[in-house]
Amino acid sequence: MNIVVWNCRGALKPNFQSYVQDLVKFHDPTLLVVMETRIGGSRARDIINRLPFDGAILTKTIGRAGGLWLLWNSNRVEVTQLACSKLEIHTAIKVRASSSYWMFSAVYASPRNAERRILWDNLSNVADLHNLPWVIARDFNEPLSGDDKFGGRVVNSSRSLLFKECLDKCNMVDLGFSGPRFTWTNRREVQKLIQERIDRFFANLDWCLLYPEARVTHLTRCHSDHCPVLLETNPQNRVRLNRPFKFQKYWLSDVSFPRVVAQAWNQSSHLQEATESFAKKANEWNRNHFGNIFAKKNQIKARLNRVQRAMATRPSSSLVELENELLKELDNVLNQEHELWALKSRVN
Structure with a gap:
C-alpha cells in the first residue's frame, strides 16, 4: 500500500491534474493527501471528480489559502473520518486485503506560532484518546534541526523544541527518507537560496511493528516548491511485463x-x-x-531529481539555473503530451 503527500500550492494550476495522474501511474497510491489546494466547495469537487479516486475528505480553505484533501480508493481501504478541522484530518484506516486497522492523520502546520501551538496541543490530545497504530503525514512548516535546513535564518530552537515535545508526547518517530534531502525550496538564486526538509511521515512504535519494511521517498519536485513524499508500507520491485500488441x-x-x-x-x-x-x-x-514525448518527460524528471540531490549538498548558481531550465523543458513536454492525449481522445 502506498501513500503520497504533496503540498501542491494550488490545485487550479494548469498541470495539477496531469501531474496527479502521473503520480498515480508511477506510484499507485491508495491514499493521496493534497495540501494548500487553495480551493474548496463545488470547484474542488469538480476537480476531484476528474481524479482516479472515489473517496474524499475536504477541509475548508482559509480565504484563498489552505485547503487539505484526503483522497482514496475504496476498493482497497475503508476510511472512517474521526475528526476534521481546517488544518487536520484524522481517520481510521481498515486495509481490505488484510486485518490491519490503524489511524492516519493528515496535517498542515500553520506558519503562525499561535495556530501551531494549538495544533501541537490537538495532536497531544488525540494521542491520549487511542492506542492504535498511528502514522502522521504532514507539511510541518518547521525544520527539526539545523541539518534540515540550508540557507536563511538558523532554525528557531524554541519552536523546534515545542515540535519535538509534541512528537515525544505522541510517541512518534521519524520514518526517514531516501532521495533529495530537502522537500521545500524558495527557488531563489544561490546567494538567497533556502531549502528545508519540512514534509515528513511520523509513526508510533505499533505502526512501525505493523509495517517494519516501510520506506519513505522524496520524489522529484516540479509544479510546486514542495516535492511529493511517498510512503510505501510494503516496498516491492515493480516488474515490467511485455504488453500485447494493440492497434491505436x-x-x-x-x-x-x-x-x-x-x-x-x-x-x-x-x-x-x-x-x-x-x-x-x-x-x-x-x-x-509519439513515445519520445513520454520518454523525454521521464528523462527530464530523472535529471531534475539528480540536480535536486546535488543542490542539497553543494548548491551553486549553475545548478539553480539548470533546475529552472529543466522545469521549463518539463512544462513544454507536458504541453506536447496534453496535445497528444487530445488527439487520441478526438480520434477514439
Missing part, C-alpha cells in the same frame, strides 16, 4: 503511418509474416514518433 486509432491521423503499413506488407511474402512485421514496425514507429 489515432495512428490513422498521422501522415507517416501509411508508410509503416506499406513497408511491413511489401517486405513479407505471407500474411502471418506481414502481420508480425507490421506489429513490430508499428510499435517501433509509435515509440519513436
